[in-house]
Amino acid sequence: MARKESITIQMILDTAFEMTREEGFINVTARKVAAKAGCSTQPIFRVYKNMEELWEAVYGRAISYFQDYYSLYPRTGQTPFSNLGMAYIAFAREESHLFELLFLSQSTGDGAHVNRKSMYEVLNGEDGNVVREVTAAKESGCTDPGDLFTKIWIFIHGAACMSLTGDYDLSDQETKALLEDFYIKAR
């Protein structure tokens, strides 16, 4: 009947996502994706209406990727927010391009190829990561866990952003101590 499909939508998305991880969102162009996927630009526009649609798909996968990253991250922290925070900071260090896309790109801006969700939305995810930690803080005797989350998350976000620009070089061990100390003092 017709020619068999050799370039699937999965291959395109996989390629584009991997490029985002390794080279950054800005480098996900039609020609570069095609070159990496070993095809022309045509199959891209067959499965996606335009590049924006592909970028949205990459953004969606980045969200899933972060949530998987956190769910697989070891839980060595002893205080609420410490595990989520350590995973977040490690993610910024190890997946800097994805971190930039998810938590640092402005919705209104020039590199804004995509409609961003809020930091809280991505962080909380489908599993309610934040809500769970806030609940734990409440059960551990914290009087205003919501306020504490706001404060400690400012701290955590600061550490993560610094690690991106090379202005933060504390070890995971030191980070853990910092977060647990923060929790104790601010509780």
Add this chain to the structure above:
Amino acid sequence: MARKESITIQMILDTAFEMTREEGFINVTARKVAAKAGCSTQPIFRVYKNMEELWEAVYGRAISYFQDYYSLYPRTGQTPFSNLGMAYIAFAREESHLFELLFLSQSTGDGAHVNRKSMYEVLNGEDGNVVREVTAAKESGCTDPGDLFTKIWIFIHGAACMSLTGDYDLSDQETKALLEDFYIKAR
């Protein structure tokens, strides 16, 4: 003797810097600067070897601009680091494009049009802003002011970065309270 110069290096730099403030570093292209300066691209390449040289000049002016911004910022804070921190956060909110260029762009990266200085270098400046605050902390009885600076600056940087993406919406008054509270508890 010669044709009178109508487009000066100052006009080019002023235009490019103003574009950075208003539209972001990424939009400082030869043609756009020329259009805004009301000339062709030629005068740019007469006074600057290439665009990179202009970008470096814009970056240098951004550093001066930040330092002037801080020196003119009102000193209402009562604790060490609070004035510097409040100015930093206000700068991120009011001059988001400059903040991005100075404190958020990666040296190694795709948007890296310029050789970045470290956050500390820019912050401390020629006047030793950080050193002065650390000294004040020491005199106010802080045992390890260097360590305290590290911690409080992670917090301050976090707030600044959040305000950039719209994930931070505390007032100056609340920010001030937060920073002073942080200092007291962590001292």
Add this chain to the structure above:
DNA sequence: TTCCATTAACAACACTTGTTATTTTACCGT
């Protein structure tokens, strides 16, 4: 007035981008 060095403008080059029209290729039912 005539000259000429300096400055600005024009236009083009070689490259990139997203996107699309056209052509070629491969498959499958007949």
Add this chain to the structure above:
DNA sequence: ACGGTAAAATAACAAGTGTTGTTAATGGAA
């Protein structure tokens, strides 16, 4: 084996980038 059809490749368009010859304008000196 043959058509029809869908996929992939090719090539092109229009707009953007930094950059650079070449040409035109200018204004003081001879």
